[in-house]
Amino acid sequence: MPNRIIKESICTSDSIDRLTWFEEVLFYRLIVNCDDYGRFDGRPAIIKNRLFPLKEKLTLKTVSDAINMLASAGLVIMYMYDDKPFLYLPTWNEHQNVRAKKSKFPSPESGVKTSEYICNQMNSNVPVIQSNTESESESECVSRTRARFTPPSLEEVRAYCRERGNIVDADKFWTYYDAGGWKDAKGNPVRNWKQKVITWERKETPKSDNLSDKYKMMEAWAND
Numbered sequence: 001m002p003n004r005i006i007k008e009s010i011c012t013s014d015s016i017d018r019l020t021w022f023e024e025v026l027f028y029r030l031i032v033n034c035d036d037y038g039r040f041d042g043r044p045a046i047i048k049n050r051l052f053p054l055k056e057k058l059t060l061k062t063v064s065d066a067i068n069m070l071a072s073a074g075l076v077i078m079y080m081y082d083d084k085p086f087l088y089l090p091t092w093n094e095h096q097n098v099r100a101k102k103s104k105f106p107s108p109e110s111g112v113k114t115s116e117y118i119c120n121q122m123n124s125n126v127p128v129i130q131s132n133t134e135s136e137s138e139s140e141c142v143s144r145t146r147a148r149f150t151p152p153s154l155e156e157v158r159a160y161c162r163e164r165g166n167i168v169d170a171d172k173f174w175t176y177y178d179a180g181g182w183k184d185a186k187g188n189p190v191r192n193w194k195q196k197v198i199t200w201e202r203k204e205t206p207k208s209d210n211l212s213d214k215y216k217m218m219e220a221w222a223n224d
Helices: 008-012 021-033 044-051 060-072 114-123 138-146 154-164 170-179 193-204 211-222
Strands: 039-041 077-081 084-088
Touching: 021 044, 021 060, 039 044, 044 060, 060 077, 154 170, 154 193, 170 193
Parallel strands: none
Antiparallel strands: 039 084, 077 084
């Protein structure tokens, strides 16, 4: 398993700061256990045994709840493939080096996101596969799925842009999506606003080969 990179920016990350100590530790252990493409098995039992092999008193519910919180924070994305849960870290390529030629797990693009999978099963009257040890009613499942995305405040967007050191106009970004009811250009609901910020970042990054010009633009943006 290649060594993983954890940057000092985590110390001032708003997303990380909202996590409990256990959720934060689980996230870091995920980083060092995910494959070279930032993917991992999404079953709580596997996560517990791989990430916390010496924590005998740790329950599957505790692990499952922590994974759900990481998903709510946009730090992991859950998806299904052949009726099995998997996860991936959406910003993996921004921080880690991909060395392997092939992932150990199916790609997110070949599966469906967990929320979509659950809703499809419910609409087809097919029993929903639970990822934790406790069952839940359909209404609770729907409520949790709908509540998963919470639109960020303008200050959260500004803070995330500062954290990434990009030149995205946070006010413009927030106004665009807020006015559109947090839907993308195709009319689909935004599920991870941080991914949208990264997309804007790539579009607005100068295509100049002169690195000094890029740094000057970023510095000018930071001083506004």
